[in-house]
Amino acid sequence: MKNYLACTGLISLFSMAHAAEICTAIADAGNGAIVLQRGDCRKQVTPASTFKIAISLMAYDAGFLKNEHAPELPYQPGYVAWLDSWKHPTNPQKWMQDSVVWYSQNLTRSLGRERFAAYTRKFDYGNANVAGDAEHDGLTMSWISSSLRISPLEQLSFLGKVVNRQLDVTQHAYAMTAALTKQDKPLAGWELHAKTGAASGYGWYVGWASSKGKTYTFARLMRRDESDPQNVSAGILARDGFMADFPALIGSVAR
Template identity: 30%
Template sequence: MKGIKNVAAFAVMIGIVTLGMYVESPRLAKAKKNDQHVMKVEVEEEFAGYNGTFVLRDVKKGKTFVYNEERANKRTAPESTFKIPNALIGLQVGAVDDEYEIKEWDGVEREIPVWNQDHTLGSGMRNSVVWYYQEMARDIGEATMKEWIEKLSYGNEDLSGGIDQFWLSRSLKISPVEEVDFIEQLSNETLPFDLDVMRTVKRMMVQAEGKDYTLYGKTGQGSGIGWYVGYLDVNGKTYVFATNIDGTSADAKRITRNILTKNGFMNE
């Protein structure tokens, strides 16, 4: 019951944290001034020992909480969080038929054992299988990929790093705030894709389910940066998030889930 009460309170407004690393934006300052019911999301303990940022948006209220605003607006490579738009584009243009389409392992031993086998689009998402999504990107083709990335206004829209490399610490970069903007549109199903395409990708992103919530997410990691992006549906409300740290994707995921649990958004 405590968690449910907390969520109801947070629905009034996602609040402001006053921490040494936090810089309050004019938009959030105005929201704070105009609302008498300001709640705080406690994140300092979760970020102890990490340089990073956390962005959380209450979609229904249109309120955004930002921890470390400077980093929240800094673009870095999306790494494997790009599997989300990659899957959307691949399904939309027919590079794959559905989430069950199998691509055969090429026999090359890679550093993560689970990658060394055949995969589907869905298992490739869940296990973050880079080679599967690289092959799909090549099938999509540079011209078509560029057209869709520009249509999505995804980050800096720079594909110059190569059709199967540009999102992997190469040319494409996106900020945590931009990730939240993109994921919000996916959660609302307002991206320029067919409805069944968006719902298929959302289904592949499910990470955890509880009595009152469903957690959707995707990790990403490279060049010392860890990502965890996604959204939480709970009690009829949607909260979109992005965490970006100097560390691993496992650390980013753990930090995010700790914040969501500690602040009553989901009960585990």
């Protein structure tokens, strides 16, 4: 609590935060303590592609995913292809890097409705509602502008369980998910594992940062506004904003 009060008192230091920022939250992964909470961090919205972290754990645990490169699945006409980069054969590494929706859908179909829902409940992921709605099939679209919702604080809770390996999946599932989410370069001396997400005008950047035996989980949620470049994903905006803030943020909590 002492750390939390100290950090909330530092909010004025971060006046550079984007006007459309909804929440930035950071937790000590070792004990789950929230060390920074700025904004409305209990607001539940669609997780969008941040849910790929959960899908990765499910699919490696179930054996559908093998390693970073297998299986490679071919693109087929009729698959969701909102981006040209999705119209290519895709393996787990490309799936995570390019946020390929149709690959996610192949994985959840392989799991089936009951197993997919059971994993989501076991992970205690947000509201754990993968039923879908009138416009979205739950098995293939519940995490994109549909029934599944999660708050930034719930993201931290889930990510803490990932870091501490408390989700009752195989060690291989944890290791491969960490490998897929590892960012190319350290930031301010910290190794980052993270995922963007964007849907319904919301942008996410969530993950964990580790250095010298210390790990923090983090979540940035923002909402696109008219001042933002409209040709850039809200997830990329959330990522770039958080990374610009990261040295000051981590410097305030990692003492």
